[in-house]
Amino acid sequence: MAAQSHGVTQDTAVSTGRVTRALIYLLLLLFALFYLLPLYVMGINSVKPLAEITGGNMMALPEVWTLEPWRSAWSTAQIGVEPTGLKPYFLNSILMVAPAVAISTIVGALNGYVLTKWRFRGDTWVFGLMLFSCFIPFQIVLIPMAVVLGTLGLAGSVPGLILVHVVYGIGFTTLYFRNYYAAFPTELVRAAQIDGAGFFQIFWRILLPVSGPIAVVSVIWQFTNIWNDFLFGASFGGTSQPMTVALNNLVQSSTGVKEYNVHFAGAILAALPTLFVYIVAGRYFVRGLMAGSVKG
Amino acid sequence: MTASTAPDFRTRLQDWLPKLVLAPSFAVTVLFVYGFIAFTVVLSFTGSKMLPNFKWVGWENYAKLWALPAWNTAIVNIAIFATLYIVICTAVGLMLAIFLDQKIRGEGVLRPIYLYPMALSFIVTGTAWKWFLDPGIGLEKVMHLWGWESFSFTWIKDGDMAIYTIVIAAVWQTSGFVMAMFLAGLRGIDNEILKAAQIDGASNWQLYRRIVIPLLRPAFLSAFVILSHLAIKSYDLVVALTGGGPGRATEMPATFMYSYTFTRNQMGIGASSAVIMLMTIAAIMVPYLYAELKEKA
Numbered sequence: 315m316a317a318q319s320h321g322v323t324q325d326t327a328v329s330t331g332r333v334t335r336a337l338i339y340l341l342l343l344l345f346a347l348f349y350l351l352p353l354y355v356m357g358i359n360s361v362k363p364l365a366e367i368t369g370g371n372m373m374a375l376p377e378v379w380t381l382e383p384w385r386s387a388w389s390t391a392q393i394g395v396e397p398t399g400l401k402p403y404f405l406n407s408i409l410m411v412a413p414a415v416a417i418s419t420i421v422g423a424l425n426g427y428v429l430t431k432w433r434f435r436g437d438t439w440v441f442g443l444m445l446f447s448c449f450i451p452f453q454i455v456l457i458p459m460a461v462v463l464g465t466l467g468l469a470g471s472v473p474g475l476i477l478v479h480v481v482y483g484i485g486f487t488t489l490y491f492r493n494y495y496a497a498f499p500t501e502l503v504r505a506a507q508i509d510g511a512g513f514f515q516i517f518w519r520i521l522l523p524v525s526g527p528i529a530v531v532s533v534i535w536q537f538t539n540i541w542n543d544f545l546f547g548a549s550f551g552g553t554s555q556p557m558t559v560a561l562n563n564l565v566q567s568s569t570g571v572k573e574y575n576v577h578f579a580g581a582i583l584a585a586l587p588t589l590f591v592y593i594v595a596g597r598y599f600v601r602g603l604m605a606g607s608v609k610g
Numbered sequence: 611m612t613a614s615t616a617p618d619f620r621t622r623l624q625d626w627l628p629k630l631v632l633a634p635s636f637a638v639t640v641l642f643v644y645g646f647i648a649f650t651v652v653l654s655f656t657g658s659k660m661l662p663n664f665k666w667v668g669w670e671n672y673a674k675l676w677a678l679p680a681w682n683t684a685i686v687n688i689a690i691f692a693t694l695y696i697v698i699c700t701a702v703g704l705m706l707a708i709f710l711d712q713k714i715r716g717e718g719v720l721r722p723i724y725l726y727p728m729a730l731s732f733i734v735t736g737t738a739w740k741w742f743l744d745p746g747i748g749l750e751k752v753m754h755l756w757g758w759e760s761f762s763f764t765w766i767k768d769g770d771m772a773i774y775t776i777v778i779a780a781v782w783q784t785s786g787f788v789m790a791m792f793l794a795g796l797r798g799i800d801n802e803i804l805k806a807a808q809i810d811g812a813s814n815w816q817l818y819r820r821i822v823i824p825l826l827r828p829a830f831l832s833a834f835v836i837l838s839h840l841a842i843k844s845y846d847l848v849v850a851l852t853g854g855g856p857g858r859a860t861e862m863p864a865t866f867m868y869s870y871t872f873t874r875n876q877m878g879i880g881a882s883s884a885v886i887m888l889m890t891i892a893a894i895m896v897p898y899l900y901a902e903l904k905e906k907a
Contacts (some may be wrong), residue, residue: 326801342720345702346720346723349724350723351742371751425635428631442903451843451888453888455646457653457880458649460640481638481642482642513631514627540712542730542731542732544733545846558733582734585729588671588730593726594723
């Protein structure tokens with residue numbers, strides 16, 4: 315019975331006894347609880363009045379439900395010195411993420427196209443140098459980047475952050491598209507070339523239409539990384555700080571009463587965009603990754 | 611005349627176009643990655659304080675660095691953190707992947723539950739765990755309210771144990787992703803091999819130990835590379851969860867570099883600590899990338 319389960323699921327051919335199966339289910343459920351617990355705690359305490367958290371049980375459902383913490387986190391909470399809430403920082407993040415993701419994905423697609431279909435002497439070295447840049451600890455570039463952004467007059471601005479994220483994102487996007495296009499038959503490109511199609515025509519008409527799956531991977535990857543970035547935002551954000559930095563300022567603020575419910579609401583606000591992207595398109599992301607874009 | 615040079619120019623442009631398209635990215639990488647690395651390496655040999663200067667001091671910054679108690683704390687912490695983080699994430703990820711692979715009903719529900727923490731920022735993860743582990747309002751208090759009066763969990767306030775709370779939060783964040791990598795590896799294994807071994811009378815345990823786990827070698831390698839790279843870079847999680855404290859108990863190389871460079875105005879020492887971080891990552895990444903590229907080229 316177990317041996318036939320080919321096809322749809324691709325599960326293993328290994329079969330297990332009843333007791334083992336029960337134990338496996340138990341363990342899987344316990345781990346599901348472990349992963350859900352912090353989300354539950356954040357969610358439930360973000361709709362409680364503060365007194366119920368400090369005086370009550372963190373795991374209990376609220377006695378009084380309130381959206382006040384959310385309103386406060388969004389528009390009135392003290393961030394740094396200004397009682398602006400997280401709203402302006404949320405907008406900063408969006409203004410930063412959208413162009414940075416778009417530019418790095420387009421550049422990555424073109425790079426991947428060149429590196430697989432227009433190969434030249436030393437292209438592996440070029441790619442290797444770009445690839446290594448994905449893995450450097452960013453601490454090594456913080457000081458010179460601060461100097462360069464200052465010189466360019468981009469310090470503390472959204473365009474400055476876009477530049478930083480594009481520069482350190484193209485390594486990954488190039489990697490994704492290169493590995494994806496490598497599997498695309500080069501003969502088709504050559505045939506189009508003989509028919510007189512140019513460099514951009516081939517890209518536009520032949521490769522781009524089949525790039526959907528890997529574009530999804532690249533966009534999700536870049537979106538998550540850039541939205542969640544803290545180091546660059548904290549270092550170069552200045553007056554245009556992104557959401558993560560603002561959230562940290564809100565939570566770490568040492569003045570006044572610690573409004574845990576507002577902190578939790580803020581944390582969920584900061585997590586919503588990536589969670590949303592993940593829930594809507596996460597399936598395609600995992601599928602795209604497994605299709606060999608990150609080969610191990 | 612124009613008729614004869616125009617197509618010539620066109621074909622030559624077509625020849626150069628691919629390289630022209632790649633050139634900006636390559637130039638940016640050379641400048642912003644390798645140029646910047648060179649700049650930081652140079653700075654690490656200068657007496658830079660608040661701003662970069664180029665007064666050469668030789669190995670002085672490195673000597674000072676290794677004599678600093680804060681740096682030694684950071685090194686001990688990263689060793690503890692990276693080891694536990696990599697080992698536990700790999701073990702949990704592998705176990706969940708193997709269990710999920712047993713024709714589990716509800717796999718489609720469980721998988722995203724295991725994976726979603728990866729979508730969150732470390733700042734969000736840190737905030738959640740910071741309050742959950744806070745004895746005053748979190749887990750400890752909950753246990754007391756539920757009647758377990760003697761329950762005590764104060765790691766996050768305890769200088770000797772706080773580093774382990776960072777391990778807990780980091781494992782929570784990434785183990786699901788490691789699970790996905792192993793699951794992909796498991797789904798790629800040919801079932802015929804397993805069936806043949808079963809006919810030969812191999813037990814499940816033997817099947818996994820002798821056949822499946824060795825076949826997962828590439829997944830182990832990718833997991834190791836990704837996790838070690840995340841471990842050395844870990845900055846946000848420490849900032850959000852413990853702020854490097856209590857005291858300086860959870861100082862890590864990444865937090866050390868930031869505070870020495872930008873708040874303590876010891877840029878030379880900060881730069882030397884960044885160089886050591888880069889060297890450590892390079893020692894892991896370069897052989898791996900080299901092998902990967904050689905295999906494909």
